[in-house]
Amino acid sequence: TxxxxxxxxxxxADGGGDTIKVGFAQTGSESxxxxxxxxxxxxxxxxxxxxxxxxxxADNDPAAQISAVRSFISxxxxxxxxxxxxxxxxxxxxxxxxxxxxxxxxxxxTVTASEDLYESxxxxxxxxxxxxxxxxxxxxxxxxxxxxxxxxxxxxxxxxNDRAEGFDEAIAGSSIEKIDSQTGEFTxxxxxxxxxxxxxxxxxxxxxxxxxxxxxMALGAIEAIEAAGGVPGEDxxxxxxxxxxxxxxxxxxxxxxxxxxxxxxxxxxxxxxVKDVLAGEEVEKTVxxxxxxxxxxxxxxxxxxxxx
Ligand code: AHR
Numbered sequence: 025t026x027x028x029x030x031x032x033x034x035x036x037a038d039g040g041g042d043t044i045k046v047g048f049a050q051t052g053s054e055s056x057x058x059x060x061x062x063x064x065x066x067x068x069x070x071x072x073x074x075x076x077x078x079x080x081x082a083d084n085d086p087a088a089q090i091s092a093v094r095s096f097i098s099x100x101x102x103x104x105x106x107x108x109x110x111x112x113x114x115x116x117x118x119x120x121x122x123x124x125x126x127x128x129x130x131x132x133x134t135v136t137a138s139e140d141l142y143e144s145x146x147x148x149x150x151x152x153x154x155x156x157x158x159x160x161x162x163x164x165x166x167x168x169x170x171x172x173x174x175x176x177x178x179x180x181x182x183x184x185n186d187r188a189e190g191f192d193e194a195i196a197g198s199s200i201e202k203i204d205s206q207t208g209e210f211t212x213x214x215x216x217x218x219x220x221x222x223x224x225x226x227x228x229x230x231x232x233x234x235x236x237x238x239x240x241m242a243l244g245a246i247e248a249i250e251a252a253g254g255v256p257g258e259d260x261x262x263x264x265x266x267x268x269x270x271x272x273x274x275x276x277x278x279x280x281x282x283x284x285x286x287x288x289x290x291x292x293x294x295x296x297x298v299k300d301v302l303a304g305e306e307v308e309k310t311v312x313x314x315x316x317x318x319x320x321x322x323x324x325x326x327x328x329x330x331x332x
Contacts, residue, residue, distance in 0.1 A: 045076045046298060047096030048105045051133075052084040054178075054210045055240040056268035060332035061107070061132060061288035068291030069105075075295070084178060084209065086110050093117050097124050103298045107132040110180035118142060127301045131294045133182040139309055143301045146293045146311040150183045153284045154190025156317050157263045160282045161191075161233060162198040164261065170198075170232045173222045174205035175215050175245060177237035183286075184210075187237050187265060200233065208241040215241025219248035228254035236264040239271025239283065246279050257281055267318060268332060275323040283323065285315040288332060 046069055050062055062081070069077040078101060082089035086109045096104050097120055104126055108114060111134060118141035121128050130145040139145075161172070174191075177184035184207070192202075204222055208214035215236060222231060228249065236242035242264035246256040254260055256279040264271060267285035274280045293311060300307050318326070 042074075043071070043076045044074055044103065044298065044302060045078065045099075045101045046103050046105060047078045047093070047099065047101040048080070049089050049092045049096070049107065050079065050081040051089070051107050051109045051178075052081050054084055055212075055238055055266070056270055056332075057238060057240075057266045057286060057288045058210075060268060061290060064289045064291035065105070065131070065294065066291070068295040069298075073295060074299075082109065084109055086113060086180075090114075090117050094120065097121055097126060100124075101126060103302060104128045105294055105298065106130055108135050108182070109133070109178060111136045111182050111185065112180060115141070127298075129294055129297050129301065131290050132288075135182075144297050144307045144309055144311060146290055146297060147313065148286050148315055149312055150186035150286075151190040153183075153265050153286060153315055154187035154192075155194045156190075156284045156315075157187070157235060157265060157282070158191035158194025160284075160317070161200060161235065161263055162195050164281070165199060165233070167199050168232075170200045171203045171226070171230060172200050172233040172235060173203060173219075173226070173231055175208040175218055175234065175236040175241040176205055177207065177210045177241075179207050181210075183265075184237055191235060203231075208236070208244065210238050210240060212240045212244040212247075215244030216248050217244070219245035220251075223248055223252045223254075228252055228259050231260050234260060234262045236262065238286075239264045239266040239268050239274075239280075242280055243270055243274060246274060267316075267330070269327075269330065272318070272323050272327050272330060275318060275320055276327055278320060280320075282317065282319060284317045287313050287315060 080092035114137040
């Protein structure tokens with residue numbers, strides 16, 4: 025364990041000298057976004073900042089993530105931070121944390137459980153991200169008949185659910201027809217494999233647009249399109265979400281056409297919430313971080329100054 029002592033009586037730590045022991049249940053390491061988020065969290069919950077961090081990455085297995093939270097409870101950590109893999113299934117374990125008087129802060133993804141079971145959530149507006157991506161697509165294709173395939177994120181996750189909903193709302197009444205949609209698990213390999221299947225089924229000529237719920241899947245789709253002899257960004261246009269380095273580079277290179285940002289740098293805000301809650305201060309139930317979006321030209325201007 026780290027230096028200093030940790031309060032284990034659930035909530036008396038106030039950051040004033042005592043080390044705050046925090047269990048962080050991360051989803052896994054599926055994407056570039058996730059690596060940047062993990063780094064941001066580890067930096068914010070450092071010993072230097074008065075924390076002892078117990079880190080767990082659950083490899084995107086919801087049952088393993090719940091077990092990790094149970095183990096944080098039995099270790100008697102001062103607070104628990106969770107990036108929930110999926111939205112459902114949290115009621116019991118959140119109740120167990122409440123019964124043990126351990127405050128829970130959610131970061132990144134949301135849950136369907138009652139908000140009485142956690143102190144606060146900090147993250148991005150996934151539905152708005154979907155709307156921004158969909159508005160770009162509807163404007164880009166105008167009244168041209170457009171065949172679209174979708175690479176979905178992890179089934180049951182808040183970003184997959186909300187990005188689908190936002191996008192579908194934004195393209196309602198447009199000329200875009202969703203011909204297929206499948207999960208690529210937010211990974212590059214998953215995006216590639218699913219896109220290979222779509223290309224076998226419809227051919228390069230039968231697909232006009234890919235909507236990828238994150239950049240990593242878009243990058244996998246680019247590999248599949250190129251292997252099938254197509255030109256990504258031209259024969260098949262691509263819109264994705266995240267704006268991580270590799271995605272932004274593909275946008276600058278003309279292989280992706282539009283990216284909506286999803287800011288992974290949530291560590292400082294999450295750490296502040298933990299300290300405030302343990303100090304008995306009132307905190308907001310939901311803390312939204314703003315996202316931007318980028319065309320190819322805008323990406324070229326900002327790519328060198330992006331922090332992740
Ligand atoms: O929850 C945020 C999503 O999870 C990111 O868009 C994706 O890249 C990540 O894996």
